[in-house]
Structures are given as C-alpha cells and as structure tokens.
Amino acid sequence: MDTQTEYDVVIVGGSVAGLSAALVLGRSLRRVLVVDSGKPCNRQTPHSHSFMTRDGETPAQLTSLAREQALAYPTVQYLNGRVTTLSKNADGFALTTDSQTRIKARKVLLATGLEDIMSPIDGFAESWGVSVLHCPYCHGYEVRNQPLGVLITGEHTADYVGLIHHWSQNLTLFTNGSATLTDDQRGTISRLNVPIIETPIAQIKHEQGLMNAVMLQDGSQVDLTALFAPVPFRQHSDLAQQLGCTLTSTGLIQVTIVGQTNVPGLFAAGDNSSPMRQLAVASANGVAAGAGINRELVTEEVAVY
Numbered sequence: 001m002d003t004q005t006e007y008d009v010v011i012v013g014g015s016v017a018g019l020s021a022a023l024v025l026g027r028s029l030r031r032v033l034v035v036d037s038g039k040p041c042n043r044q045t046p047h048s049h050s051f052m053t054r055d056g057e058t059p060a061q062l063t064s065l066a067r068e069q070a071l072a073y074p075t076v077q078y079l080n081g082r083v084t085t086l087s088k089n090a091d092g093f094a095l096t097t098d099s100q101t102r103i104k105a106r107k108v109l110l111a112t113g114l115e116d117i118m119s120p121i122d123g124f125a126e127s128w129g130v131s132v133l134h135c136p137y138c139h140g141y142e143v144r145n146q147p148l149g150v151l152i153t154g155e156h157t158a159d160y161v162g163l164i165h166h167w168s169q170n171l172t173l174f175t176n177g178s179a180t181l182t183d184d185q186r187g188t189i190s191r192l193n194v195p196i197i198e199t200p201i202a203q204i205k206h207e208q209g210l211m212n213a214v215m216l217q218d219g220s221q222v223d224l225t226a227l228f229a230p231v232p233f234r235q236h237s238d239l240a241q242q243l244g245c246t247l248t249s250t251g252l253i254q255v256t257i258v259g260q261t262n263v264p265g266l267f268a269a270g271d272n273s274s275p276m277r278q279l280a281v282a283s284a285n286g287v288a289a290g291a292g293i294n295r296e297l298v299t300e301e302v303a304v305y
C-alpha cells in the first residue's frame with residue numbers, strides 16, 4: 001500500500017454498510033479504500049433472510065458479490081486488515097492498520113458493525129446464528145411452529161415472548177435463575193400459555209450449532225430446535241471513541257440521516273449506528289452515507305473553484 005496516497009474516502013469495514021457506501025462513492029468517481037478485518041457479525045449464520053433478491057443466500061455470497069461489484073469501479077480499492085488507529089489533523093485523517101500500513105483520507109466512514117457478547121453457557125456461542133437466534137425477522141420463518149425457547153429476563157421479557165409466540169405457540173421461557181418479572185408480565189406470559197423455567201441452564205446440547213435440547217442444572221432437559229436470545233453488544237472497534245464521537249444511551253454512534261457524526265468529516269453507517277440490525281437497513285445507511293460524504297466533498301471543492 002502506497003503510504004503517500006491520499007484517498008478521498010477510507011471506509012473502515014467492508015461488509016454490508018461499507019460495500020454499499022463504496023458502490024455509491026465509486027460511481028461518484030471518488031478514490032476510495034475499503035479496509036476490512038473479515039469478521040461480520042453474521043458470519044456464523046448459514047443463510048441470510050429478508051434481503052430483497054438475496055433471500056436465503058449465505059452472508060459470504062452476499063458480500064463477495066457486493067465486493068466484486070464495488071471493485072469493478074476503477075477508483076475503488078480493497079485492503080484486508082484491521083485499522084488500529086485513527087486521528088484527525090488539519091488536512092483530514094490519518095489511519096494505521098495492524099500491518100503498520102499508513103493511510104491518509106479526506107473523509108472517513110466507519111462501517112465497523114457491532115460485536116455481540118456471548119453468554120458463557122456451554123454451547124451458546126457455538127450455536128449462535130445457527131439455532132441460538134436473536135431476530136425472528138431473520139430466522140423465525142425457518143423454525144415456525146417448532147418447539148422453541150426464549151432466554152431472557154428483565155423488563156422486555158413479556159414483549160419478547162409475545163413476539164416469538166407469533167412464530168410458534170410451542171414455546172418455553174428460560175430465565176436462567178430467578179425471574180425478575182412484574183405481575184403484569186407474568187399475567188401476559190401465562191395468558192400465552194408459555195411455561196417459565198427458572199432453573200439455571202447447564203448446557204445447550206447441539207451438533208455443529210444445531211441444538212436439540214437445553215440441559216438444566218437439576219439434570220433435566222427440554223427438547224428444542226431453536227432458542228431465541230437477545231444478547232448485549234459493544235462497538236466492534238474503538239475508533240469512534242478514539243476521535244470522541246458521541247454515543248447514544250444504547251452505545252450506538254450518534255449520526256444524522258446521512259451518517260455524519262459529531263466529528264467533522266467522520267461518518268458512520270450500519271449496525272454501529274442503527275437501532276435496527278438488518279441487512280437492508282445497513283445497506284441503506286451505507287448508501288445514504290456514501291451520498292452524504294460525496295455531497296460534503298463536492299461542497300468543499302465548489303468553494304475553492
């Protein structure tokens with residue numbers, strides 16, 4: 001990588017949001033470098049759903065076609081690697097990667113996604129995205145009417161149970177310890193005829209991520225084909241924090257509709273800044289950010305014409 005090259009835009013993260021932005025920026029004649037460390041949040045899931053024209057494809061098929069189409073534009077380049085530092089100076093931005101490549105850019109787009117924090121329950125991480133699921137819009141149809149579990153406790157429990165109950169009435173709620181439920185929540189769950197199991201979970205029994213039972217610490221087991229479990233998350237990269245980006249109360253990067261952060265010239269798009277985690281939403285955010293960045297560059301160029 002030529003360290004003297006100054007790109008119009010460096011896109012950190014070459015998955016759904018990043019490649020959508022790269023396509024728009026390549027078509028806007030911008031010199032773009034996409035840097036990607038190859039760890040999209042959906043990498044374990046065998047099939048992606050609900051993305052128009054691509055329903056049922058693997059995540060890798062989807063992004064490899066997107067990469068091929070973005071890189072067909074001669075001003076778009078791609079680098080495998082992780083951006084480790086990001087700083088701002090009078091001329092723009094300076095970035096370094098884990099292979100010590102130094103890059104300069106007029107604008108930066110963070111399309112770095114989120115990192116889901118796995119429960120320590122044995123078998124949970126291995127089954128994540130395969131049969132331990134979080135989003136019924138992504139994977140609910142495939143397990144409709146099957147024996148399902150929900151693993152959750154706290155204020156959103158009844159809402160989430162009600163949501164998953166729409167796809168299967170053969171449902172069990174696991175709270176993995178004493179449930180902290182209000183009388184109202186218990187009432188809703190009981191009306192839906194969903195049993196509540198408070199016994200802590202010992203293990204998720206699975207074969208290559210495909211679960212067949214939840215094993216409880218008292219030695220009993222509940223046979224299931226999938227477990228819905230919302231998990232906490234954190235930013236996949238600390239680059240936004242390095243530059244002092246404002247985060248929302250839920251830990252997302254605060255952005256405008258075209259992805260502008262509070263740091264001039266720094267944009268964010270996709271899961272790292274969106275309350276709805278869906279391929280189509282991440283792609284739309286990337287497209288909006290690409291257009292927003294080009295608009296800002298054009299405005300600067302016209303001012304000195």
Ligand SMILES: Cc1cc2nc3c(=O)[nH]c(=O)nc-3n(C[C@H](O)[C@H](O)[C@H](O)COP(=O)(O)OP(=O)(O)OC[C@H]3O[C@@H](n4cnc5c(N)ncnc54)[C@H](O)[C@@H]3O)c2cc1C
Pocket residue numbers: 012013014015016017018035036037038039040041042043044045047048049050051081082083084111112113114116128129137138139236237239269270271272276277278279280282
């Ligand atoms: C298990 C699972 C299954 C899902 N299934 C579906 C589905 O079926 N349908 C659907 O619509 N949505 C699904 N989603 C949601 C969807 O995958 C996300 O909304 C989408 O991938 C977000 O795209 P993104 O580009 O913002 O982030 P990601 O796809 O997570 O990509 C971020 C990229 O940035 C890279 N990166 C991070 N930090 C750096 C750095 N410092 N330097 C370089 N690169 C970096 C990462 O390696 C990664 O490649 C699923 C999510 C999960 C977790």
